[in-house]
Amino acid sequence: MESNIDKFVLPGDCIGTISDLKVRIGPGLIQVKDTVIASKCGVLRFSKYHKFYWIENEQKRFVPQVEDMVIGIIVDKHPESFKVDIGSSSLALLSAYSFEGATKNNKPLLQVGNLVYCRVLIANKDMEPELVCMSVRNKAEGYGQLVNGYMFNCSLGLSHYLLSEDCEILKILGKHIAYEIAVGVNGRVWVNSMDNQQTIIVANTILNSQYMHDNQIEPFILATLKSESNTTPKTTVNSPSINTI
């Protein structure tokens, strides 16, 4: 398995065998008896932090898998559950009790249109997915409602890249702007910062950085910050390149 990391694979390629190792496989990989086989084209990636393998490609359609961390929009409110849109083929179900410390009398105050950061608990291709807003230890740990800020869409590949350890763009951005960010593997990214201008800069930089080399990002950020400070109404921040994505 290790030998194939960061290599391009095609559907049907045998990635490796599972002997006694505990291996977590993610999107794009299927277990067949004791071998792991790729089910889509892309580059095989391994995350040391999350300790799992997945196949990364420029996909836009999101297929939910168990343990995916996603950003959802609440579209419907029921007495004991919410219907959430996570970009999959069907709306997902979020129980009102899947929050830390939630009881019958203490339900979360979520409205239609709120953003939630949650984890996929059940994901079958025939059923609607089920979400929870807490970790395996039943603590909030970052899950829950996302307040204020701005959310934008990006490709699945970019969202996986942002979650990886060697993502330079977020570190570089952090040197210049104070912001908080939540990345959903369903291609949605939520950003919040001190004021709108900075949030817009962060959002545009992340979108534009997809096709930039790491050493181009810092000059780009500095240039936009400089131009922002000069003029009060915002000047265009490479908007054509966003449109080409």
Added chain:
Amino acid sequence: MKEILSKNEKDFILSSIDQGLRVDGRRLNDMRSIKINFGKQYGMVEVQLGRTRVYTTVTCEVTEPKPERPNEGFFIFNTDVSPMSSVSVDSSRGNPVEAELGRLIERGLKESRAIDTEALCIVAGSKVWKVKTNVHVLDDCGNLLDCASISVITALLHFRKPDVTVVGNDATIHPIDEREPVPLSIHHTPISITFGFFPKAIMIVDPDNKEEQVMDGKLSFYVNVHKEICGVSKGGGMSTTIEQVIKCSKISVIRATEITQLIREALHQNIQSRQKPSTRRKGLPFEIVEHSVPEPTTVAGTTVDIKMEIDTNNKQQQQTTSKPTTTTNNNSNNNNKEETKTKTTVDTSSIKQQQQQNNNNNSTTSNVKNTDIEMKDKKKTIEIDSDSDSEEEDTVVLSSTNTTKTTPSVNNPAKSTTTKSEEPTITSKPAVAKQQEQASPINLDEDSEDLSVALLKKKPAAKKKAAAKK
């Protein structure tokens, strides 16, 4: 299913616009970048306004006019919003966006007299042109109307209808390859510019899909470069003040001028690029002829020379060596060919192999080369027919193999692709080919033309074959 926008996004967009910021970094009055792509045929245009994409095709046919308007042709607009364009498009139900889009563009063009229906008349009362414009929305990322209007007017400007000559009541429509097609008569280029309104009297130009869902009202101006308002569309939404409307009209003229400039440049470039290849083709045969140095090749010393040519490395050298011996034979082409016939039969085995390859490969050499056969006939005495059909004919493999591939398995004319860039080789002697390559490529081409010339007796047949292959 409608496209869902979260509360966070709505609040953010509204508060940003309040501060004069737009989410994609544009200024309030900035439009997104426009890209115009033309298709192969006249009248096919794809326009991208940011990420919104609209594809328009224009076609025409001849029909009878309406009895009450015998002099006027028809302009028909058809809009098709693809379900791929947006989540909120439901193909089972009629889409109001679709109908509105088509209607607005049609009325904008017709009522402002941008398109002239009287110019479409061929024979009054019986034959008129019907120009059909199909607008396909491929991607809806906001501001469909602007993108569609740019795409429609560009397609109409780009379109060419076939030339017609009218004699009395008979009209002859000339096909496009016979006579240059004629552009439509478009008097001016109206462009639509859309504005979005927000609270506190803030107005933006060219809203994208998120802004469209959040804004209070929308106003579209259909203007042209001459500051003429060809149409205004405001469907519902909040009320606007007079100052706002006047301001919108001024901004729209400025934007329309920029866009019209862009359209004209793109059209000009495209029309130019269409005309270039034809002139290139005409120039090609003469180029080769000029560069080629006609080298009379002998018939008398054929067998020996041929063998030598095949065996030795530098064919050009051999050709030059054969020169002095062939001077006497240059005039009598017929005799030479007969001799070649008899003499070349000696070395059939290897030649035929190469011959087959030549046949396969030369059949795909440019048609231009075949046309130069006649010019070279007089100069070259060894005429080789390497047409693929005539394998029984005697052919001598000379430098024509420059254009052939080495693989003997290539017996498929369809597969072999002879381009000048290919390595000229003989299957049996790849080394020979490489050296030939090192020689000037132009001479090699010239030799291939020699080879493609048929023997005199079989010349007409070969010519026909060459013509057929064209």
